[in-house]
Amino acid sequence: MAKVSVNLNGESVEADDGEMIIDVARRNGIDVPHLCWNVRFERIGACRICVVEVEGNPKLVASCSTPVKAGMVIKTHTPRILEARRTNLELLLANHDLSCTTCAKNLKCRLQEYAHDFMIQEVPFSGKRKREEVDYSSPSIVRDNNKCILCEQCVQVCNKIQTVYAIGLQNRGFKTRVAPPMRMDMNESACINCGQCVVACPTGALTEKSSIKEVIDALNSGKYLIAQTAPSIRATLGECFGLPPGVPVTGQMVSALRDLGFQKVFDTNFAADITIIEEGTEFIKRFKENRSLPMITTCCPAWIKFAEQFYYQELHHMSSCRSPQAILASLVKTYYAEKMGKDPKDIVLIDIMPCTAKKFEILRPEYKGEADYVLTTVELAKLIKQYSIDFLNLPESSFDSPMGESTGAADIFGQTGGVMEAALRSVADLMSGQDLQRVDYVNVRGMETMKEAEVDLGGNKIKTCIVHTLGEARKLMDQIRAGTSPYHFIEIMACYGGCVGGGGQPGPHRKEILEKRAGALRKEDSDKKIRKSHQNPDALRLYKEYLGEFGGEKAHKLLHTTYTNRCIIKKCK
Amino acid sequence: MKTIGEIISKYRDRSDLIDLLSEVQEEYGYLSEDNMRIIEQSLDIPLVDIYGVATFYSSFKLNPAGRHIIRVCKGTACHVKKADMIEGVLDDLLGLRDKQTTEDGRFTLELVNCIGACAKAPNIMIDDKVYGELTKEKAERIIKEFTGQ
Numbered sequence: 001m002a003k004v005s006v007n008l009n010g011e012s013v014e015a016d017d018g019e020m021i022i023d024v025a026r027r028n029g030i031d032v033p034h035l036c037w038n039v040r041f042e043r044i045g046a047c048r049i050c051v052v053e054v055e056g057n058p059k060l061v062a063s064c065s066t067p068v069k070a071g072m073v074i075k076t077h078t079p080r081i082l083e084a085r086r087t088n089l090e091l092l093l094a095n096h097d098l099s100c101t102t103c104a105k106n107l108k109c110r111l112q113e114y115a116h117d118f119m120i121q122e123v124p125f126s127g128k129r130k131r132e133e134v135d136y137s138s139p140s141i142v143r144d145n146n147k148c149i150l151c152e153q154c155v156q157v158c159n160k161i162q163t164v165y166a167i168g169l170q171n172r173g174f175k176t177r178v179a180p181p182m183r184m185d186m187n188e189s190a191c192i193n194c195g196q197c198v199v200a201c202p203t204g205a206l207t208e209k210s211s212i213k214e215v216i217d218a219l220n221s222g223k224y225l226i227a228q229t230a231p232s233i234r235a236t237l238g239e240c241f242g243l244p245p246g247v248p249v250t251g252q253m254v255s256a257l258r259d260l261g262f263q264k265v266f267d268t269n270f271a272a273d274i275t276i277i278e279e280g281t282e283f284i285k286r287f288k289e290n291r292s293l294p295m296i297t298t299c300c301p302a303w304i305k306f307a308e309q310f311y312y313q314e315l316h317h318m319s320s321c322r323s324p325q326a327i328l329a330s331l332v333k334t335y336y337a338e339k340m341g342k343d344p345k346d347i348v349l350i351d352i353m354p355c356t357a358k359k360f361e362i363l364r365p366e367y368k369g370e371a372d373y374v375l376t377t378v379e380l381a382k383l384i385k386q387y388s389i390d391f392l393n394l395p396e397s398s399f400d401s402p403m404g405e406s407t408g409a410a411d412i413f414g415q416t417g418g419v420m421e422a423a424l425r426s427v428a429d430l431m432s433g434q435d436l437q438r439v440d441y442v443n444v445r446g447m448e449t450m451k452e453a454e455v456d457l458g459g460n461k462i463k464t465c466i467v468h469t470l471g472e473a474r475k476l477m478d479q480i481r482a483g484t485s486p487y488h489f490i491e492i493m494a495c496y497g498g499c500v501g502g503g504g505q506p507g508p509h510r511k512e513i514l515e516k517r518a519g520a521l522r523k524e525d526s527d528k529k530i531r532k533s534h535q536n537p538d539a540l541r542l543y544k545e546y547l548g549e550f551g552g553e554k555a556h557k558l559l560h561t562t563y564t565n566r567c568i569i570k571k572c573k
Numbered sequence: 574m575k576t577i578g579e580i581i582s583k584y585r586d587r588s589d590l591i592d593l594l595s596e597v598q599e600e601y602g603y604l605s606e607d608n609m610r611i612i613e614q615s616l617d618i619p620l621v622d623i624y625g626v627a628t629f630y631s632s633f634k635l636n637p638a639g640r641h642i643i644r645v646c647k648g649t650a651c652h653v654k655k656a657d658m659i660e661g662v663l664d665d666l667l668g669l670r671d672k673q674t675t676e677d678g679r680f681t682l683e684l685v686n687c688i689g690a691c692a693k694a695p696n697i698m699i700d701d702k703v704y705g706e707l708t709k710e711k712a713e714r715i716i717k718e719f720t721g722q
Contacts, residue, residue: 168624170629181624182606183622
């Protein structure tokens with residue numbers, strides 16, 4: 001693309017012709033406040049907070065949607081601009097529900113942050129307020145339109161990035177609102193519970209459905225309390241306590257859960273190893289029989305619901321293997337309960353997950369009576385703070401036996417490409433019957449939303465594809481539907497970056513931050529002595545003592561699942 | 574009457590959506606949920622977008638309309654000449670409160686932004702005819718003519 005030179009706050013800088021002003025400014029280290037801009041989304045210029053001055057133009061322009069031109073003279077922080085930003089914020093606040101201290105986004109709200117930065121102590125305008133009922137119908141997400149500023153971030157991520165089309169703009173003028181169509185509530189809508197709208201929402205209009213109160217009750221119920229923590233939590237929880245992204249806090253996290261009163265803290269990573277053993281075995285069988293290929297991973301509950309709704313004719317391509325969360329939950333309420341001589345009803349299992357969709361997953365009828373509650377990373381941090389636990393100064397402790405040991409393969413589950421890499425390590429060995437040296441499959445790594453890799457496993461060329469974000473998944477599914485998919489094995493994760501970018505993780509979900517989180521998981525992996533799932537000694541003991549052979553009958557009963565046709569297009573006359 | 578399928582077959586994709594919705598409404602009097610879902614399936618346009626367009630334009634109706642459509646002008650001139658009062662009178666006369674269409678399916682009341690007869694404000698339009706310089710009494714008389722009371 002042609003390069004042009006522009007003058008930005010008195011400095012001459014180079015930019016691509018047609019690049020938006022805000023992107024040029026940010027690349028040159030100048031942040032421009034914004035509410036409706038996201039580097040990955042369409043530019044709609046709705047919030048008017050990012051306005052800047054362009055010489056020769058009498059009006060201020062929205063920097064998110066104004067392209068640069070050669071010789072443009074741009075100023076980003078003059079008194080006139082600051083005054084305009086302040087006025088625009090005041091106008092946004094004029095009809096905003098100002099119940100900030102009791103809002104779920106209190107202290108995490110970007111509108112609140114800007115109101116504070118711009119020292120808006122009173123709102124000079126009084127506008128008409130929205131009065132809508134709050135939608136609590138979804139197991140994962142709470143929608144409160146009274147706090148919506150119509151920045152469309154949620155609509156963009158839901159429709160453009162995820163292609164779910166659960167919510168959209170309706171009506172016009174003052175009555176404009178964001179909601180599912182046809183007066184459906186969130187639970188009736190096509191929502192897949194991924195929570196990316198919650199992450200995108202700058203205010204309290206979309207928040208996660210909290211289970212903190214129920215968990216506090218459980219902590220005081222006198223029952224036997226078990227927690228499991230998903231692979232990505234250890235790499236993100238520290239950020240809630242002020243640590244920079246990418247600092248793992250595994251030991252402190254386990255100690256904090258013990259301090260909260262959990263008798264046992266198990267590692268979902270242990271179950272991730274079992275997932276790989278089962279999924280790997282399943283893949284090899286399907287590959288040899290050349291049946292239902294490509295096979296698609298099923299760790300992500302948002303992706304599963306997406307497939308059940310939009311590609312219900314292709315569900316035979318899904319691995320039948322449960323997600324690590326559901327595997328551990330199944331094992332806790334069967335194997336572990338039997339081993340300890342406990343009635344499963346007396347055990348309360350709480351899952352610490354990066355994900356709002358896991359709150360939906362545990363309610364699936366197939367998993368009834370297994371996991372009791374899901375807390376997201378953000379919720380766990382709040383719970384730890386409520387109990388005044390000095391998190392950063394906690395001594396480190398380790399997960400409990402017999403479901404606390406995991407391999408490096410499990411560590412990388414929390415990022416895009418991780419499940420595929422873990423699976424390839426095991427499939428290579430299981431196919432060749434050897435302990436191969438190769439553990440690094442670098443082609444499956446990285447933040448591109450679609451990655452292809454061809455791997456030679458024991459003379460068999462296996463074509464794999466890894467996608468994150470469901471718009472990309474849709475492309476692969478359309479290929480499968482058309483019978484033109486060239487792949488054997490596909491990994492799909494709903495959230496950008498995989499679970500490190502989950503809907504229950506602390507924000508903001510910028511690429512650089514997600515990469516640091518993924519880097520932390522990768523380091524955990526490379527520091528481990530055992531890096532292949534099927535060599536996890538505790539998992540092997542479990543198969544020997546209880547489950548029988550890999551992919552055997554008992555393993556199938558406890559570790560596999562079925563899917564439901566959730567075609568959302570209602571039959572019409 | 575044309576079937577919904579016949580109407581849809583004339584259109585190709587979402588760039589035709591407004592024309593398509595207009596024709597469906599012309600044929601059926603309003604945009605039913607079923608018809609919007611059939612459009613979703615036939616042209617592969619997300620329902621949320623169809624619903625967004627259908628609710629954005631005030632000329633699209635989501636409920637069956639009455640036999641007579643009363644449009645109350647809320648343009649600037651009519652507003653100044655107490656269009657609110659006229660709206661209230663009609664609401665009371667027809668027993669509408671929060672509904673748009675009367676129980677007997679005779680009238681549908683709509684608010685419109687300007688019908689272009691500002692000199693005679695406040696105005697209403699019933700079907701294709703404009704009634705200007707309204708007062709409470711005049712509005713009552715006009716409605717009575719229609720209801721035959």
